[in-house]
Amino acid sequence: MSRSELASVLESLAEIPGLDFSDYRETHVARALQMRMAARGITSARAYRDLVADDAAERERLLSALLVPVTSLFRDREVFDALCDLVHARTAGVRSPTPFRAWAIGVASGEEAWSLAAVLAHACERGVGYEILATDADLASLAAAGRGQYPVSIEAVPARYRRFFETRDTGDLAAKQSLRPHVSFACHDIVGTTIAPPEALIAAFGLVLLRNVLIYYDRRLQETVLARIGSVLDAGGLLVLGHVETLPGDLAGDFEPHPAVDPRLRIFRRR
Numbered sequence: 001m002s003r004s005e006l007a008s009v010l011e012s013l014a015e016i017p018g019l020d021f022s023d024y025r026e027t028h029v030a031r032a033l034q035m036r037m038a039a040r041g042i043t044s045a046r047a048y049r050d051l052v053a054d055d056a057a058e059r060e061r062l063l064s065a066l067l068v069p070v071t072s073l074f075r076d077r078e079v080f081d082a083l084c085d086l087v088h089a090r091t092a093g094v095r096s097p098t099p100f101r102a103w104a105i106g107v108a109s110g111e112e113a114w115s116l117a118a119v120l121a122h123a124c125e126r127g128v129g130y131e132i133l134a135t136d137a138d139l140a141s142l143a144a145a146g147r148g149q150y151p152v153s154i155e156a157v158p159a160r161y162r163r164f165f166e167t168r169d170t171g172d173l174a175a176k177q178s179l180r181p182h183v184s185f186a187c188h189d190i191v192g193t194t195i196a197p198p199e200a201l202i203a204a205f206g207l208v209l210l211r212n213v214l215i216y217y218d219r220r221l222q223e224t225v226l227a228r229i230g231s232v233l234d235a236g237g238l239l240v241l242g243h244v245e246t247l248p249g250d251l252a253g254d255f256e257p258h259p260a261v262d263p264r265l266r267i268f269r270r271r
Contacts, residue, residue, distance in 0.1 A: 001030050005045035009033055012052040012059060028216050032065040064138060073111045073156050073173075079211075079240065081158070082261045084119045086238060087207065091127030099129035102207040103200070103232070105190050107134045110145025116209060117179045118161040130182055133200055137189040146185050148175035191221055195228045203232040211266075212242035223248050230254045233270045241266040 006029055033048070040058070042048045052059050074080055091100050102120060107113045113134035120130040136142050149172045150156075156173065157165050166176050175183075188197035190213070196203040208229050214222045226247065233239060239255055241247075243266060247255055255268040 001033065001045055005049075006030060006033065009045065009049045009052060009062075012049060013063065025216060025218055029066065032062065036062050036065055060140065064140070071108045071111045073150065073152060074115045074158055074161070075112065076211075076243065076265075077158055078262075079265050079267070080115055080119050082265055082267060083116075083207070083238065083240065084123045084160075086258070086260065086267070087120060087123040088127070090206070090236075091124050094127045096128050099131045100124055100127075100207075101202075101205045102130070102132045102209065103196070103205045104132060104134045104209040105136075106210070106213040107136050107145055107185075108138070108141045109150075110134065110141075110148055110185070111150060112209065112211070113145060113183055113185070114148050114175045114179065115161075117175065117183050118157070118164040121164055121179060121182070122161060132183045133197075133205075134183060134185050135188040135190075135197060136185075137187065137192075139187055142185050142187060148180070148183075149173070190225050190228065191217070196232060200232075204234060205232055205237060206234050207238040207240070208233055209240045211240060212245070214241065214245045219248060226254070230270065235270055237270045239268040239270065241268070 003026065006026060010029065033045075036058070037043065037045075037048045039061075040048070040051065042051065052062060087100060100120065102116060104113045104116055113132060117132055120132065124130045134145060136145065149168065151171070152173050154162055154165060154167055154173060164176050164179055165173050168174050184199055186197040186199040188194070190210075210225070210229065214225065217225065229239060238258065243264070245266060247268065254271060256271055257263045258267045258269045261267050
């Protein structure tokens with residue numbers, strides 16, 4: 001598929017507010033388009049462009065393919081355990097009306113947001129309160145995220161966090177009511193027109209979770225995203241990337257690998 005063919009299909013998504021796929025890696029965009037074309041039995045890029053332009057349901061399916069909403073509860077458990085220890089060390093014994101604030105970006109169906117909620121509930125139990133802003137650009141994923149209910153057993157949750165989840169009559173695992181007031185969900189694209197959604201109120205955070213998001217952007221867009229995060233992350237605040245993600249060299253002066261954890265966990269500290 002040529003660059004012009006890629007661009008012509010993506011033009012059909014241009015009317016969705018706050019989304020811009022023009023800087024996504026071409027290989028990722030091409031893979032998503034070819035997957036959807038195969039699913040619809042279409043071999044012509046022109047024919048698929050016409051379909052996307054006329055069919056709202058297909059536009060949603062293509063959007064979901066591009067955003068890759070894949071996640072699970074406590075994915076990479078060692079990362080969450082390290083965050084629990086770091087946040088506890090920072091908040092234990094602190095008495096302040098200001099809660100510890102975290103922003104989870106690209107949460108898809110919400111497993112990562114609820115995992116982080118259990119971690120902060122445990123870490124901040126004898127310190128300050130906590131708040132989590134969880135965002136994603138896909139409305140369908142956010143609807144599932146808000147329910148906080150998943151078809152897995154309690155064994156999917158590490159033992160120290162199990163008290164924050166319950167098994168429903170349906171057999172699904174759900175976040176307990178005690179977590180829910182601390183987590184708010186909002187539709188937002190980190191590469192869109194605003195640095196943070198209006199729901200953020202005060203755009204200042206002690207932790208930003210941005211795992212497996214940067215891999216879909218080119219270098220220029222990665223730098224834009226990280227510069228935005230740097231502007232809302234407190235000094236000494238934590239930035240968490242995915243295992244395969246690294247910081248562009250130009251931003252080495254803003255963030256450093258956290259000295260208290262294994263660098264392979266990709267937990268960075270704002271200088």
